[in-house]
Amino acid sequence: MEYRVKSMELAEQGKLKIEWAENHMPVLMLLRKKYSESKPLRGLRIGAVLHVTKETAVLMKALKDAGAEDVVLAASNPLSTQDDVAAALVEYGIRVYAWRGMSSEEYYWCINQVVRSNPDIVLDDGGDLHATIHREHLDLADKIIGGTEETTTGVIRLKALERDGLLKYPVIAVNNAYTKHLFDNRYGTGQSTFDGILRATNILIAGKVVVVAGYGWVGRGIAMRARGLGARRVIVTEVDPVRALEAVFDGFEVMPMIEAAKVGDIFITATGDKAVIRKEHMEKMKDGAILANAGHFNVEIWIPDLESLSAGKRLIRPNVTEYKLRDGRRIYLLAEGRLVNLVAAEGHPSEVMDMSFANQFLAVKYLYDNRGKLPPKVFNPPLELDERVARLKLESMNIEIDKLTKEQEEYLKSWTLGT
Template sequence: MDYHVRDLALAPEGRKKIEWVAREMPVVSAIGEEWKKTRPLEGLKVAACLHVTSETAVLMLALKKGGAQIRLCASNPLSTQDEVAASLVSDFEIPVFAIRGEDRDTYYRHIEEVVSFSPQITMDDGADLVSYLHKEGGPLLEGVWGGTEETTTGVIRLRSLARSGKLAYPIIAVNDADTKHLFDNRYGTGQSTIEGILRATHVLLAGKRFVVVGYGWCGRGIAMRARGMGAQVAVVEVDPIRALEAFMDGNLVMSMDEAAEWGEVLVTATGNVSVIRREHFLKMRDGAILSNAGHFNVEIDVEALEKLCVNKRKIRGMIDEYTLPDGKRIFLLGEGRLVNLSCAEGHPPEVMDLSFANQALSVLYLKKNASTLPKDVFKVPEEIDRQVALMKLGHLGVKVETMTERQKQYLSSWEEGT
């Protein structure tokens, strides 16, 4: 079996991590156990480019129980848990190509390895795998039936590809499922981003001036959790409706120029490029802490910071200290990459249970329906979204109300009024 991981001797530690998070992922685990009996994915080849974490491992095991042949690589150079990668290879015979800290060339070589076995379905987080296939073209691309995309940034890229008329196969935007973005993006990113900042810095957030750049579902979650820790929160937004929402939620709202001067801890969560730039670095206070919660390391202009500084040193774990010409110091966490994965362990398994249940069921949906779908980006089918929510509620011991026939009739009619 082909694979490229750091050290197979790490497998025992990785297996224990997988067992630990599987306890908190009952929906994906239940899907896997059902599929073990029915084998609905028998022989299906799936190429996955995801964060190689213990939560992802639970999804991979469910797909394998369903009969799928899988290859997995990392969707971010700093998100791989080497012990989990080793366990997937050693204990479960799933080919993994991922090493924490891998350079750019290795990262893309791993994507090449993952697609080299002619997959029929792709699973992506950020759209690097899909983008690679479309740039290469040829028989590998032609053999793909459909794919799934996990995150906001990837969906943005894929919708752009679809608008250009160049998308070669249908993609299900798992990120757009209600049981994904309302929970994973808000509660998952909110908690794990704060955890990453605290693990890296060990600072007290209570009383800190905390800036969130971007008020999508991820930004909402980060702001909510920072306020819960006692921080003073300001939001930077380009969308007037989101800015108004942020204000009504109890946050300060200001421009990036104002926030650069005001903030002590700053987090980007926009999915866009260079939202914190050279002119902002120059305005920052001594000791400002910068981090990024967006998928790619482009939101903070690290290249401009490198050129601007007169000295750079590794000051603590995943913290780089940049000294500016006037003596001010700026601290960058996790090289500007996803702070929740570069400095912590990513989202809690409870929310990934929802996201990865959508992934698993969307793969099965594509196996059955990809040939009839146009080459476009789609939401997760509503029946899957609702099924995931009901399964999660069932495992939580929560019951939902059922409408009476009279209530159904009332909502489906137009005759009754005042």
């Protein structure tokens, strides 16, 4: 079996991590148990470009147990791979091409190994797999049953591909499932972002001024956790007037980044766009300002501008690079500007990835069950799958909810009943 990981000697340690995740992902484990008997994915070839973490491992094992003939996995970020988990997956029969610290060339080489496996269904996080297929492998694109996309950034890229009339196969935007973005993006990223910042710096959040760029679901979660950790001020920067107004009504300060740059202690980007923090902002930051990114790509903090302002730099702690500016100020960049929660920590807690990856699993099954019936468009997950994940999650937490009576159901369907 072909694969490329850092060291197979790490496999036993990785198995323990995966076991921990399995114990905290009850929904996905229920689906895995159910479909390991009927094997609805029998014969399917699956190619995935996802963060290689213990939670991803549970998903990969579930897909294989459900009958997938070949499961090939590459990393969706050069620095997010948990090397021990990658090795453990190889022992389970998953072909993995991932190791922490890949160069850009190695990163795309790994993605191309996924493409070379001729997958029937592709899973992506960030859109690099989908983009590579559409840019370099159109012959394969015509054969693919469909794909999924895990994150906001990737959905944006796929919708652009669809808008240009170039999308070749149907894609389910798993990110748009309610049981994904309302929980993963908000509670998962909110907690794991600060987990990464604290592991990297060990600073005290209480009393600090935290600036959050972007108030989507990720930004909401980060701002909420900053407040919970005792930040003295939480400032939100936005370009969307509705989101900015929501941030105000949620009790946060809102101002342009050029003003926030003067007072912030910690800056966290979560926009999905490029150059959100750039030269004119860096020039106004106080000595010791900390920059962290929670967006998918390392373009939100514009590193070329930081380099141009600096007289020198050094790695002062793992995942903390100190930039010494020409005027003597110091700015600290975390995790090379990449996803701080995955580079400096372990990513989202297993409990929240349980729902995200249950959605991924059901999306793969839905695509396979409906092969040949869906046009090449970006689809939101069917509502019934979303509700199924939510009900299973509630059951796993021993939480019961009410049910509508027949009379209530009829009332909600009627237009004749009024005051």
